[in-house]
Amino acid sequence: MIEKSARKKRKIVQRTIASLMLVNILGFSTVPAVSFATSHLVATAETTSTDETEATTTTNSKPDKVPSIDQLGLEVKSAVLLEPTTGQILLNIDADVALPPASMTKMMTEYIVAEQVKQGIISWDDVVTVRENAAKSVGSRIFLAEGDQHTVRELYIAMAVGSANDATVALAEYVAGSEAEFVTMMNETAKQMGMETAFFINSTGLSRADMPEKFRPQEDRETVMSAMDAALLVKHIVMDHPDFAEFTAIPSYKFRERDKDPIINYNWMLESNKDITNFKAYAYEGLDGMKTGHTSAAGYCFAGTAERDGMRLISVVMGTKSEGARFQETRKVLDYGFDNFEIKEVVPAQSTVEGFENIQVSKGKATEAAIVTDKPVSFMLPKGSSGANINFEATIDSNNLTAPVAKDTKVGTVTYSYTVEGMDSEQTVTVNLITADEVEKAGWFKLLMRAISQFFADLFESIKNLF
Structure with missing residues (x-):
């Protein structure tokens, strides 16, 4: 620091002496000075x-x-823990392996439908008429009949809360004209998001054999998605649609007035379940999404997200052994994040x-x-x-x-x-x-004086070094 200050003082002295010399020289002629200055400026620009x-x-x-994550003793095929604002991966167990995601597939359908609403292409209040493909969907469903009419919002809640395959297909067909065209949108969106393993064959996550035969894709492939890709998808949902919990955190929903029982959210870890007898053992502070999944090929999967003290984490576990196990393993993963990081x-x-x-x-x-x-x-x-x-x-x-x-x-x-x-x-x-800050261009006279002053400063330095 002292050496830097000394160098600065020497330069000031040199430029002062040079300025005095300049005054004397200018009393005789300015032509040599102009010549020297021009040569110096060009050389500086070229060399720097x-x-x-x-x-x-x-x-x-x-x-x-x-x-170490080894101490968690996770019983999963794969798992990942991600913080969405930094994109940092806090835990990774075979998270890049492509696996059947089951109904976690519906998160992509949720994202695309929400994007369509956000962009004004469709509205939550639009009325959707159920078609054959949706009516024939099997598995988890709300028993829609061909010709039934429901709003986009009603079908979206049935999909997000009850994982209804028929409601999901109805939305896909409404958005794209057919489920096949919607699947094209899903795969294109996955690429845009940087999902490296994801491949979708339908909007629901059903296996190809469980789709209505008339509407199965010709290519004999199945839907796959890694835990990492699932976490990336959740990241886009929470970042691009921060109101997601208005749907995913609904504990139960009565779809039709005539229905005897409401749809119960498959997500047992919702914080709102802390007072529900059957679910309070699973309820998790701050958890407000996202999606469960289960097929015989996939096992039990869950993509969850929770926020505590202003920090949100995203967890994905795949291939657990039971319905309850997917939530128990998720608790371990999220606890690891909240207990150890900020x-x-x-x-x-x-x-x-x-x-x-x-x-x-x-x-x-x-x-x-x-x-x-x-x-x-x-x-x-x-x-x-x-x-x-x-x-x-x-x-x-x-x-x-x-x-x-x-x-x-x-x-x-x-x-x-x-x-x-x-x-x-x-x-x-x-x-x-x-x-x-902004630096304005100097006038020609200031540049001239600076160049001449620098010339004599350099000359003074050269003379000084001779002694």
């Missing part, structure tokens, strides 16, 4: 415009640690990066511009951690900008990384480095 600078900082602190902003927006505080500016009123980060950076930290083990690597696209320079001009990037012992993957976030 393509430079690139990188730096990495590291720490020697002991890495933060969380308990989300923290570790770098605020508009922060400076050590060693990258400024960038040189040519032809500007100011000779440099301050640079800062454009966005905040948040990580999932073990509870109680200060985040002291976070490292960074910064890259500047060019060492020199040319005025005028607008505020918020991107000049590079900085990648923050954070490793926690006990987690499979390193957390990384990359943000842009941007200029904090």
